[in-house]
Amino acid sequence: MKIIWAITGAGHLLRESIEVLEKLSQKHRITITTTNAAQEVLQLYGQNTKIQEILEKNPENQLITEKEQQHSYPFAGKITHTKYDLIILSPTTANTTAKIVTAIADNLITNIIAQSAKAQIPAIIIPVDQKEGPTTTILPPHINKTNCTQCNKCIPACNFNAINPPHINQQKCTYCKKCEKTCPQNAIKIGEEITLHIRKIDAQNAKKLEEIENITTTTHPYNITRIIKKIEEKKKEN
Structure with a gap:
């Protein structure tokens, strides 16, 4: 499969996301896209070297950053006429989730989701703020x-x-x-753990993602492989 894996500026579930990304890159062609905030968080959590390793292992893999795209995000526009099989957005900040559910497309990642919807490309999204109330995350x-x-x-x-x-x-x-x-x-x-409180509105937005056509949500990056298998099986049936 030809996959776009988009990363936003969330530290929660970042290491797990990169772990799954690395495994998928051994079988599929991956285009990694990052927001400016994601670049900072990847550095903070020491995951930018992992990204480089993924790129070096397969020359067909590539990295597209928001900084490189300027304000018109030409790469996102190409999605409507370039063949991609799947979009994965993990981890997804509450800010990005809110923009997607309100149809705001003002950065590289939200533009990718908007264009993928027009091209009817399936998307898997893992929002970090899923359930209202206390949640535990790990600091770098x-x-x-x-x-x-x-x-x-x-x-x-x-x-x-x-x-x-x-x-x-x-x-x-x-x-x-x-x-x-x-x-x-x-x-x-x-690996210090801290407890954060997920706002009601952020949890509601995460739930609303499920109502959007061609979007599948899940609670953890480790579920992505199973979802991809279902997508591949459905594609064979058609």
Whole structure:
């Protein structure tokens, strides 16, 4: 299949999304598209190197960024007359979800969804704000600069040369937590969980996505492979 995988500026479910993206890229031709916010978040969570690895493994894969597209988003316009089999949007911020359900197409990703609807290309969307109420998400590795005394005890604990107090190299960190355990000041946080509250309106918008033609929603990126299998089976029947 020829797939467009769009990434927005959400940290929640980002690592899981990239994991599934990497697996799909071994079988399908993938065009990765990112918003400006997504580029920042990929860097923050150390996932931009994963994107580069995916691109390098298959020369047919490509990356289209919002910054490269300027304001007319010519790539999105080409979707209506270029053969793509599927659009995947994961993870999807509440902001992007709200724009899609209200038919606003003012950036690269929302334009892609709008154009895919015109071309009747199926889309799978994973919104991050799905259910009203408390939800848990994981922060990227970081060091509390106030607590850090730069004693440097954490440096030899890291087997990947990822830590240089008070900074952590997100690209090299593997979340092994060895540095965190050696810190006498409890200044290092690896995989720290925080609780956020999902607004009612954001949960309602996520639900409204299900009412839009050609869009399938699911709660987790790990469900994408199963949905693709159903799409392929339906395509064979037709």
